[in-house]
Amino acid sequence: MNKIVNIIKPTGMTSHDVVSAVRKILNIKKVGHxxxxxxxxxxxLPICIGKATKVSxxxxxxDKSYICELTLGINTDTYDSSGEILEKFNVNVTEDEIEKAFDRQRGEIDQLPPIYSALKVNGKRMCDLVRSGRADEVVLKSRPVNIKELKVLSVNNNKIMFYVVCSKGTYVRSICYDIGKELGCGGHMSFLLRTSSGKFDLENGITLEQLREFKENNTLDKHLYDIDYVLSNFxxxxxxxxxxxxxxxxxxxxxxxFIEKGFKEEDEIVRVYCEGEFLGTGQLSKTDSTINLKSDKLFIV
Structure with missing residues (x-):
């Protein structure tokens, strides 16, 4: 099986837990998130199966999108509600001040990731280094990210619900922390729901329980996506x-x-087909006036 399945991850499970569950349900070893x-x-949480792991x-x-709840007045070491409370503040901010703080987070910004994150330092995850008492080895560096859309959905006392569309590498926890810092009252992420990842969203996702049910009823195929589904931009x-x-x-x-040239002269990577079969991605190059094609990634069995 070389497919992609869009799993709706529940709270309380790690992404690796989901991969392990999919591996067990489908009885397939090669699975990745x-x-x-x-x-x-x-x-x-799209899960790649078999050769589909090559497109992970x-x-x-x-880009990914989220609905998030920011709780003002409390800073935690992890920037979310699972962490240890570091500081508490009185909250006295206006909706106008909140909007201005959100404005400063929109667009291309330099973002400092949380120290409790999976980013690696010398091959070790930062969160593991901190938990093992080696925080002095961690040097936080800001990274460029693109906050493409950021919209306040509701404000209820010290709770702010917002919607965000952001680039790879963005930490929504850091958005919450930075807004709390900007407002002078602290803040942390108290709820997070990922609503989309690329072409996958909540509507085309299934739960692990449904995955098991569809597998047992032999109706799983309609919930699986071909590899080239995620390559339609090529x-x-x-x-x-x-x-x-x-x-x-x-x-x-x-x-x-070539039987069909469905590409532009400036394209470097293309999807490659033969007699209706998707072969993989190919790399285009030009020698004199001739266009050449070499395999980039193969997805055939």
Missing amino acids: TGTLDPDASGV ELILNK NHVVINPNAYKYYVNGGVIDERR
Whole structure:
């Protein structure tokens, strides 16, 4: 099986727990997730199965969206409600001040990640270093991220519910911490639901219980996605059947062996098909005036 399934992760499970559960339900060893969700968070977690694990990085690089609750007045060491409380503040802010604080988080910003994160220092996760008493080895560095959409949904006393669409590498916990800092009253993330990851969203997701049910009822196929579903942003090329064997064995073919050129001259990576079968991604290059194609990733069995 070389497919992708969109699992709606429940709270209380790590992303690795979800991978282990999918592996057990489907009785398949090669399974991987496409971007960690914290145990306290829930929502969209696409899972790649078999050769589909080769595109996990492509899904990981896509924008993601969340609904989040920010609780003002309390700072924690993890920037979320699972952490140890460090400080408490009185909360006395206006909605206008809240909107201005959110304004400063929109667009391309430099964001400092939480020290309790899976980012690595010399091969070790920062959170593991801190928990083992080696926090002095961690040097936090800000990273550029893009907050493409940030909208306050509701304000209820010290609770702010908001919606965010952001680039890879964004920590929503850091958004909460930074807004609390900007308002001068502290804040932490008290709820997080991932609503989309690339082309996957809550509507096309299933729970682990449903995965097990669909597997037992032989109705799972309609809930699985082909590998090229997540590659639709790439243009395509169809190669001649007489070039198939040479191409899949690593040979470079030129445009004389293309049946269909569904790409632009400036494209570097394309989806490659032959007789209706998706072969994988190919890399285009140009020699003199001839366009050449070499395999980038193969997904055929």
